Amino acid sequence: MAIRIQEILKQRKQDTKVTVKGWIRTRRDTGAFSFLEVNDGSCLSNLQIVADRELTNYDREITKLSAGCSVVIEGDLQKSPAKGQDVELHADYVQVVGWADPETYPLQKKRHSLEFLRSISHLRPRTNVLGAVTRVRSQLSFSIHRFFQERGFAQIHTPIITTSDCEGAGEMFQVSATGEKKETPFFGSQAGLTVSGQLQAEVYAQALGQVYTFGPTFRAENSNTSRHLAEFWMIEPEMAFCDLNSNIELATDLLKFVLNDVLETCSEDLDLFNKFIEKGLIGKLRSVVEDEFVHVSYSAAVEELSAVAEPFEYPVQWGIDLQSEHERYLTEEIYKCPVIVTDYPAAIKPFYMRVNDDGKTVAAMDILVPGIGEIVGGSQREERFDVLLQRMTDAGIDSKEYEWYLDLRRYGTVPHSGFGLGFERLVQFVTGMSNIREVIPFPRTPGYAPC
Ligand code: 4AD
Ligand code: MG
Numbered sequence: 001m002a003i004r005i006q007e008i009l010k011q012r013k014q015d016t017k018v019t020v021k022g023w024i025r026t027r028r029d030t031g032a033f034s035f036l037e038v039n040d041g042s043c044l045s046n047l048q049i050v051a052d053r054e055l056t057n058y059d060r061e062i063t064k065l066s067a068g069c070s071v072v073i074e075g076d077l078q079k080s081p082a083k084g085q086d087v088e089l090h091a092d093y094v095q096v097v098g099w100a101d102p103e104t105y106p107l108q109k110k111r112h113s114l115e116f117l118r119s120i121s122h123l124r125p126r127t128n129v130l131g132a133v134t135r136v137r138s139q140l141s142f143s144i145h146r147f148f149q150e151r152g153f154a155q156i157h158t159p160i161i162t163t164s165d166c167e168g169a170g171e172m173f174q175v176s177a178t179g180e181k182k183e184t185p186f187f188g189s190q191a192g193l194t195v196s197g198q199l200q201a202e203v204y205a206q207a208l209g210q211v212y213t214f215g216p217t218f219r220a221e222n223s224n225t226s227r228h229l230a231e232f233w234m235i236e237p238e239m240a241f242c243d244l245n246s247n248i249e250l251a252t253d254l255l256k257f258v259l260n261d262v263l264e265t266c267s268e269d270l271d272l273f274n275k276f277i278e279k280g281l282i283g284k285l286r287s288v289v290e291d292e293f294v295h296v297s298y299s300a301a302v303e304e305l306s307a308v309a310e311p312f313e314y315p316v317q318w319g320i321d322l323q324s325e326h327e328r329y330l331t332e333e334i335y336k337c338p339v340i341v342t343d344y345p346a347a348i349k350p351f352y353m354r355v356n357d358d359g360k361t362v363a364a365m366d367i368l369v370p371g372i373g374e375i376v377g378g379s380q381r382e383e384r385f386d387v388l389l390q391r392m393t394d395a396g397i398d399s400k401e402y403e404w405y406l407d408l409r410r411y412g413t414v415p416h417s418g419f420g421l422g423f424e425r426l427v428q429f430v431t432g433m434s435n436i437r438e439v440i441p442f443p444r445t446p447g448y449a450p451c
Pocket of ligand 2: 374
């Protein structure tokens with residue numbers, strides 16, 4: 001029976017015949033037999049294989065195995081006398097599927113820097129840390145879908161190619177056909193890669209009530225930071241008949257749900273991060289699940305930050321967009337927990353956010369977490385036709401291109417809200433990885449897009 005190592009270690013069955021398929025991590029010879037550590041990617045742990053010198057290919061092949069070789073092993077699971085493992089596999093048969101030249105295989109037993117691993121992006125998932133990140137990322141994705149599906153949200157596949165710049169920040173990548181002429185663009189007008197599925201999600205929320213998107217998002221910001229990617233994944237729920245408070249509640253519930261889920265399902269991988277990447281990580285995640293988030297208005301946050309003696313690179317005053325240093329100071333130094341900041345100045349936020357009664361601020365909310373800063377950005381949307389049109393005019397947006405969006409305010413408009421959760425920032429928060437490039441399989445950043 002072919003079986004994955006995760007199952008073997010879970011069941012701890014002894015005296016059973018199994019077949020295991022994976023890659024050699026190490027080999028140690030004792031004279032009478034060899035110990036092979038094999039990893040198949042199903043979990044962090046390796047399985048110890050005992051290969052007796054009586055095996056027919058022992059001298060010819062087994063004693064030549066090295067890190068990276070792929071193997072299929074049949075044998076008996078037996079109780080292991082060694083510390084730290086319940087079972088080991090006594091091989092009846094070791095088939096070498098693919099050799100890996102030890103002279104050139106880049107992954108050696110020593111610890112490699114994460115920067116070095118990024119330079120071999122085709123091999124880095126074979127390391128403990130990147131394998132663990134990948135499993136946690138997959139589990140988080142599954143938990144997010146479960147959260148929304150269990151609450152009756154429909155998943156919407158919003159377009160990747162779009163003609164609207166949702167955030168209005170002019171950070172789009174252009175899409176054109178090879179040899180396309182400027183006068184006759186392929187899509188009739190200039191198209192780009194989406195910066196957000198929100199506007200399209202709003203369409204479906206105003207028909208299905210509760211929807212969400214989970215898709216790739218592209219931003220041509222030239223920011224080479226540890227929290228920005230040119231291609232990232234975003235989760236964007238949108239709810240009709242929903243104000244800012246219910247929106248905040250949904251975002252808080254989502255974060256607590258997925259963190260709780262990952263604490264239960266990924267404990268082995270989280271232990272690794274807790275030990276080697278961020279000390280105290282598991283305690284941090286538990287407290288986010290259990291404790292209340294702090295809620296503060298933008299104006300109050302600016303007041304708090306203005307009172308800080310420490311000089312910031314960007315001085316704080318009402319009206320500025322909070323910079324990463326301000327966000328992190330709020331969540332790491334002042335409150336020491338996740339912080340929800342609401343009611344930002346209208347002038348620094350996109351046209352679609354609902355204008356508050358004071359006429360100066362909008363019903364926006366950002367969630368800031370320690371170590372990252374902004375992880376969620378959302379708002380109640382402007383549902384009043386006239387106010388929306390005015391905001392578009394003020395922002396210099398050609399309303400003719402957004403007639404379809406304005407139609408939603410003409411026909412059966414409703415208060416509605418939603419937010420965007422940056423998936424890689426969530427994976428960063430859960431794994432403690434300090435650079436966002438470590439939490440996506442193939443990162444894309446300015447000047448960088450290998451394989
Ligand atoms: O705050 P943002 O720009 O919000 C929106 O796009 C809204 N349309 C969302 C909505 O209301 N439906 O982005 C949302 C989140 C940020 O909080 C951050 O976590 C992540 O997306 N994000 C990035 N992650 C990685 N690299 C980048 N360049 C990112 N830009 C934003
Ligand atoms: Mg934002």
